[in-house]
Amino acid sequence: MPYHEFECSTCIPERKQHAVVKAPGEDLTSCLPLGYLNTIPGSISERGCAYCGAKHVIGTPMKDVIHISHGPIGCTYDTWQTKRYISDNGNFQLRYTFATDVREKHIVFGAEKLLKQNIIEAFKAHPDIKRMTIYQTCATALIGDDIDAIAGEVMEEMPDVDIFVCNSPGFAGPSQSGGHHKINIAWVNNKVGTVEPEITSDYVINYVGEYNIQGDQEVMLDFFKRMGIQVLSTFTGNGKYDDLRAMHRAHLNVLECARSAEYICNELRVRYGIPRLDIDGFGFEPLSASLRKIGLFFGIEDRAQAIIDEETRKWKPALDWYKERLKGKKVCLWPGGSKLWHWANVIEEEMGVRVVSVYTKFGHQGDMEKGIARCSEGALAIDDPNELEGLEALERLKPDVIFTGKRPGEVAKKVGVPYLNAHAYHNGPYKGYEGWVRFARDIYNAIYSPIHQLASLDISKDPIPTSHGFMTPE
Ligand code: CFM
Numbered sequence: 001m002p003y004h005e006f007e008c009s010t011c012i013p014e015r016k017q018h019a020v021v022k023a024p025g026e027d028l029t030s031c032l033p034l035g036y037l038n039t040i041p042g043s044i045s046e047r048g049c050a051y052c053g054a055k056h057v058i059g060t061p062m063k064d065v066i067h068i069s070h071g072p073i074g075c076t077y078d079t080w081q082t083k084r085y086i087s088d089n090g091n092f093q094l095r096y097t098f099a100t101d102v103r104e105k106h107i108v109f110g111a112e113k114l115l116k117q118n119i120i121e122a123f124k125a126h127p128d129i130k131r132m133t134i135y136q137t138c139a140t141a142l143i144g145d146d147i148d149a150i151a152g153e154v155m156e157e158m159p160d161v162d163i164f165v166c167n168s169p170g171f172a173g174p175s176q177s178g179g180h181h182k183i184n185i186a187w188v189n190n191k192v193g194t195v196e197p198e199i200t201s202d203y204v205i206n207y208v209g210e211y212n213i214q215g216d217q218e219v220m221l222d223f224f225k226r227m228g229i230q231v232l233s234t235f236t237g238n239g240k241y242d243d244l245r246a247m248h249r250a251h252l253n254v255l256e257c258a259r260s261a262e263y264i265c266n267e268l269r270v271r272y273g274i275p276r277l278d279i280d281g282f283g284f285e286p287l288s289a290s291l292r293k294i295g296l297f298f299g300i301e302d303r304a305q306a307i308i309d310e311e312t313r314k315w316k317p318a319l320d321w322y323k324e325r326l327k328g329k330k331v332c333l334w335p336g337g338s339k340l341w342h343w344a345n346v347i348e349e350e351m352g353v354r355v356v357s358v359y360t361k362f363g364h365q366g367d368m369e370k371g372i373a374r375c376s377e378g379a380l381a382i383d384d385p386n387e388l389e390g391l392e393a394l395e396r397l398k399p400d401v402i403f404t405g406k407r408p409g410e411v412a413k414k415v416g417v418p419y420l421n422a423h424a425y426h427n428g429p430y431k432g433y434e435g436w437v438r439f440a441r442d443i444y445n446a447i448y449s450p451i452h453q454l455a456s457l458d459i460s461k462d463p464i465p466t467s468h469g470f471m472t473p474e
Pocket residue numbers: 057176211213257258259260335336337338339340422423424
């Protein structure tokens with residue numbers, strides 16, 4: 001698997017080891033792109049920071065909580081509402097964002113007083129909400145504010161509230177992945193085991209690493225409910241703060257995104273002996289295998305099989321209709337983390353598209369290894385890409401569609417490549433059988449929409465289609 005050097009990055013020679021082309025019969029152990037290292041100076045990375053990974057990926061999906069950033073207002077405001085992790089309490093966690101608005105004078109004199117004032121003010125403004133998370137940022141980490149001490153003071157003064165502190169400033173890791181780790185461990189250290197749940201079933205799970213993007217989690221919970229499983233907590237999509245304090249009583253941790261949440265599962269195994277079962281809600285086959293595995297664990301395989309049969313019968317014909325029309329279409333699969341391996345081979349197998357490139361912004365080597373293993377020969381794999389490399393890859397590969405985030409997605413549109421939002425989805429949920437068909441329909445619509453032919457027209461030269469045929473410019 002030879003390294004791939006981008007022309008635009010020849011001035012940053014270290015970048016060469018961060019991209020590879022999968023060669024015939026290659027051995028993954030001998031040549032993987034480097035990954036999960038600090039971004040190379042000079043390369044304008046598309047990564048998020050460790051604060052963002054802790055707060056916006058994992059903390060904020062919790063729904064009955066005031067989430068405060070202790071720092072300059074930009075940290076929270078500029079990252080607000082870019083996600084679609086919905087909840088069933090009117091989306092409290094998405095509607096409001098809170099920051100202590102640290103200014104220069106606080107940097108000089110300290111911002112602990114300001115923090116305490118803000119905590120009390122926020123609880124007073126929302127008297128129904130009794131739970132809070134507080135996030136350190138680079139600025140308040142550097143001046144050394146003791147957030148834990150302030151939270152402790154407030155909890156003493158207001159005995160009906162509970163506060164969780166996450167000390168994961170932006171610089172606490174090479175990317176958002178560092179923040180995932182920090183908040184996983186802080187939660188298990190400080191909150192798990194502080195509430196005792198009511199157990200109502202013989203089959204009790206935590207559903208971990210699932211963030212309810214456009215309702216993904218609701219689809220999966222419906223399957224678990226039909227199997228008679230009690231879901232004690234959801235980490236953290238649509239998650240209730242107090243349910244998540246009771247994670248220690250589950251019989252099994254069912255883990256979706258291993259990149260962001262394997263840490264807490266591993267700790268729960270060590271500390272409470274709860275086994276970890278990795279599953280995959282995307283794609284008919286991976287989802288069916290996952291439901292079977294959970295059924296097998298509890299000895300209720302027949303219940304899983306009944307769901308698989310019913311759902312497959314209902315949705316497979318629609319999926320096949322799209323597969324027929326998507327066959328051979330070239331795709332760049334450029335998400336942030338684990339979706340490169342969750343999706344790589346199953347979209348080829350079940351939708352007929354061909355993955356010509358995968359990338360990850362913050363995946364570890366293991367994510368890249370799994371992603372590349374699931375790609376066909378010739379696929380270009382890139383670690384922590386920059387915008388110019390993305391453009392060069394699009395030029396070289398000429399994909400029919402790319403699955404990525406908003407920022408690279410808008411860039412792709414400008415060069416005439418349709419994009420699907422791999423993070424927040426276009427018309428999700430994408431999990432579950434029906435969701436997978438919805439994903440196929442979004443791909444179909446992205447590729448075949450006539451808007452792309454119109455967008456690539458040069459109206460000064462090309463004939464313009466109108467309702468009565470083509471009009472040629474003068
Ligand atoms: Fe896991 Fe995620 Fe992802 Fe992730 Fe993300 Fe995301 Fe993603 Mo955006 S937790 S690693 S940090 S599956 S926010 S819900 S879509 S980059 S591939």
